[in-house]
Amino acid sequence: MVVYHHDRYSRQIRLAQVGEAGQKKLRSAGVVVVGCGALGSVLSDLLVRAGVGRLRIIDRDFVELSNLQRQVLFDEVDVQQRLPKSEAAVRKLNHINTEVQLDAVVDDLNRGNVHALLHGYDLIADGTDNFETRFLLNEASHQLNTPWVYAACVGTTGVVMPIIPHHSACLRCILDQPPPPDINPTCETAGVLGSVVHLAAAVQFTEILKMLLGHHAEITPGLISIDGWRNRVVRVVVEGPCRCFESQNYPYLKGQSGQQAIVMCGRNAVQIIPSSTRLIPLEEMADKLLATGAMLPIRNEFLIQMHINEYTLTLFSTGRAIIQGTADLATARRLYAQYIGN
Numbered sequence: 001m002v003v004y005h006h007d008r009y010s011r012q013i014r015l016a017q018v019g020e021a022g023q024k025k026l027r028s029a030g031v032v033v034v035g036c037g038a039l040g041s042v043l044s045d046l047l048v049r050a051g052v053g054r055l056r057i058i059d060r061d062f063v064e065l066s067n068l069q070r071q072v073l074f075d076e077v078d079v080q081q082r083l084p085k086s087e088a089a090v091r092k093l094n095h096i097n098t099e100v101q102l103d104a105v106v107d108d109l110n111r112g113n114v115h116a117l118l119h120g121y122d123l124i125a126d127g128t129d130n131f132e133t134r135f136l137l138n139e140a141s142h143q144l145n146t147p148w149v150y151a152a153c154v155g156t157t158g159v160v161m162p163i164i165p166h167h168s169a170c171l172r173c174i175l176d177q178p179p180p181p182d183i184n185p186t187c188e189t190a191g192v193l194g195s196v197v198h199l200a201a202a203v204q205f206t207e208i209l210k211m212l213l214g215h216h217a218e219i220t221p222g223l224i225s226i227d228g229w230r231n232r233v234v235r236v237v238v239e240g241p242c243r244c245f246e247s248q249n250y251p252y253l254k255g256q257s258g259q260q261a262i263v264m265c266g267r268n269a270v271q272i273i274p275s276s277t278r279l280i281p282l283e284e285m286a287d288k289l290l291a292t293g294a295m296l297p298i299r300n301e302f303l304i305q306m307h308i309n310e311y312t313l314t315l316f317s318t319g320r321a322i323i324q325g326t327a328d329l330a331t332a333r334r335l336y337a338q339y340i341g342n
């Protein structure tokens with residue numbers, strides 16, 4: 001049984017905006033953080049310390065050395081162990097506040113699992129690094145009638161936009177479709193200033209708190225853009241409600257089925273998601289791969305990772321794989337078929 005320590009939240013409860021009643025609301029709230037990189041780390045830390053009742057963290061990736069500059073929940077041990085980010089985050093957060101029900105999901109959020117993973121939560125927080133997933137979240141938020149808070153960071157700029165379906169403008173209202181990957185800068189191509197992650201996550205957290213506490217009139221409408229180098233904040237007011245879904249059209253939720261191979265933008269990597277998710281016995285698979293003469297430098301309960309010439313293949317227990325060292329879909333599919341199967 002979880003024992004609530006009132007003293008933990010005393011400084012937050014003292015805020016007129018929160019109070020005893022507000023703290024109770026937070027305790028009964030459930031939030032899903034989709035993507036646990038830089039923004040997801042800082043945001044999850046704030047949410048857990050604030051005492052939200054339930055937090056689910058979904059991430060498809062594992063911890064690497066280049067993450068540590070800004071992804072505050074991870075350390076060098078996580079890198080050595082190649083821990084999945086959601087798992088490493090939950091282990092860390094559990095030391096911070098045992099009163100929060102934490103759930104790590106090591107998976108890619110896609111149209112196949114989006115409803116199952118978001119259902120039953122009060123709010124969706126964007127910690128992703130790509131517009132494909134954000135457009136999917138935008139549709140899922142509308143369909144499930146669950147608010148979400150879009151956030152992104154690149155270079156020295158962070159943006160945040162709170163979105164309440166059927167009331168405010170949505171992501172598609174400001175961006176008709178995802179920008180093409182080659183003109184869209186990412187953290188990998190443009191870098192990212194560590195402090196701007198905190199600026200954006202702080203704004204995102206505050207808007208989330210307003211939503212969870214029911215201070216709807218105080219939610220900042222439209223897009224908030226923060227340049228952390230020049231200390232310039234710009235607000236772009238977009239009038240709601242949105243008309244994007246009047247025909248109930250959800251192109252990202254409908255999409256094609258079958259095996260998906262996705263180039264991971266700016267990372268020189270491809271993610272392969274098998275057409276049917278089945279649990280792969282990793283021990284068995286590791287033995288099979290060893291028998292082919294493959295080197296298996298990393299094995300843990302979540303993944304195995306092997307080097308094949310200039311490529312690194314990481315296989316997760318759901319059959320999903322990330323192939324680093326190529327942005328070519330055909331090469332990635334060939335390696336997957338050759339070593340893992342179809």
Ligand SMILES: [Zn+2]
Nearest residue numbers: 170173242244
């Ligand atoms: Zn819209």
